[in-house]
Amino acid sequence: MISFDNAAYSYGGAELLTEITLRLVPGSFHFLTGPSGAGKSTFLKLCYAELLPTAGRVTLFDREVRSLGRDDVARMRRRIGVVHQDCQFIDHLPLAANVTLPLTVSGRDGDPQDLSDLLGWVGLGALADALPPQLSGGERQRAAVARAVIMGPDVVLADEPTGNLDWEMSLRLLTLLVELNKMGKTILVATHDLNLIRTAKAQVAARVLRIKNRRIQLAGADL
Numbered sequence: 001m002i003s004f005d006n007a008a009y010s011y012g013g014a015e016l017l018t019e020i021t022l023r024l025v026p027g028s029f030h031f032l033t034g035p036s037g038a039g040k041s042t043f044l045k046l047c048y049a050e051l052l053p054t055a056g057r058v059t060l061f062d063r064e065v066r067s068l069g070r071d072d073v074a075r076m077r078r079r080i081g082v083v084h085q086d087c088q089f090i091d092h093l094p095l096a097a098n099v100t101l102p103l104t105v106s107g108r109d110g111d112p113q114d115l116s117d118l119l120g121w122v123g124l125g126a127l128a129d130a131l132p133p134q135l136s137g138g139e140r141q142r143a144a145v146a147r148a149v150i151m152g153p154d155v156v157l158a159d160e161p162t163g164n165l166d167w168e169m170s171l172r173l174l175t176l177l178v179e180l181n182k183m184g185k186t187i188l189v190a191t192h193d194l195n196l197i198r199t200a201k202a203q204v205a206a207r208v209l210r211i212k213n214r215r216i217q218l219a220g221a222d223l
């Protein structure tokens with residue numbers, strides 16, 4: 001689904017990530033961890049072709065990312081939902097319009113019942129008309145999950161989705177990600193919250209990738 005073959009990335013100086021060889025198979029659940037600045041967000045960006053590897057190969061849905069034209073990338077992105085670290089909502093649009101923005105941008109009309117079901121699933125059914133600045137951090141993150149899945153992606157990538165949330169809200173968000181995985185979606189969550197990873201491991205067969213010395217390794221049971 002997403003595979004890295006001896007891939008590397010550099011912002012111009014020394015390589016930030018190097019010799020990355022791994023595969024995210026359909027239906028898998030991975031965490032990505034590592035110290036601040038290690039390259040977690042950069043790795044996620046490589047996973048949705050926001051960045052192209054500076055060496056080696058990254059393949060999305062059996063296509064090498066460097067061979068993709070602009071339309072191919074747009075098509076690919078519909079299959080990959082991203083929960084961004086900072087949510088990036090449009091403040092003057094109500095929550096429902098923010099969540100359906102990916103549909104609007106691609107010229108599709110959403111089914112109002114589907115939207116209502118989706119907002120209900122993330123626990124925001126009563127806040128469809130609220131403006132983003134009126135939402136709490138946890139509500140914003142759950143809205144970001146709803147927006148990431150509105151196009152029915154195969155893969156969901158989340159960048160520190162619980163970064164600013166208290167533990168109860170973090171668990172609620174984790175539950176949504178676990179449920180998405182149970183629906184068959186491939187999940188990758190960047191986080192430095194080891195408690196969250198330990199808790200998740202009781203609920204789902206999650207594997208942990210760790211960035212160490214610019215490389216990404218599968219972490220053992222030593223979490």
Ligand SMILES: Nc1ncnc2c1ncn2[C@@H]1O[C@H](COP(=O)(O)OP(=O)(O)OP(=O)(O)O)[C@@H](O)[C@H]1O
Nearest residue numbers: 011016034035036037038039040041042043160192
């Ligand atoms: N556009 C850019 N140009 C140059 N350097 C960058 C750019 N984006 C990120 N970096 C640098 O690359 C390194 C890795 O950044 P990245 O955001 O991928 O790390 P991270 O592991 O996600 O960090 P955090 O946990 O703090 O979010 C950092 O040193 C950062 O300053």
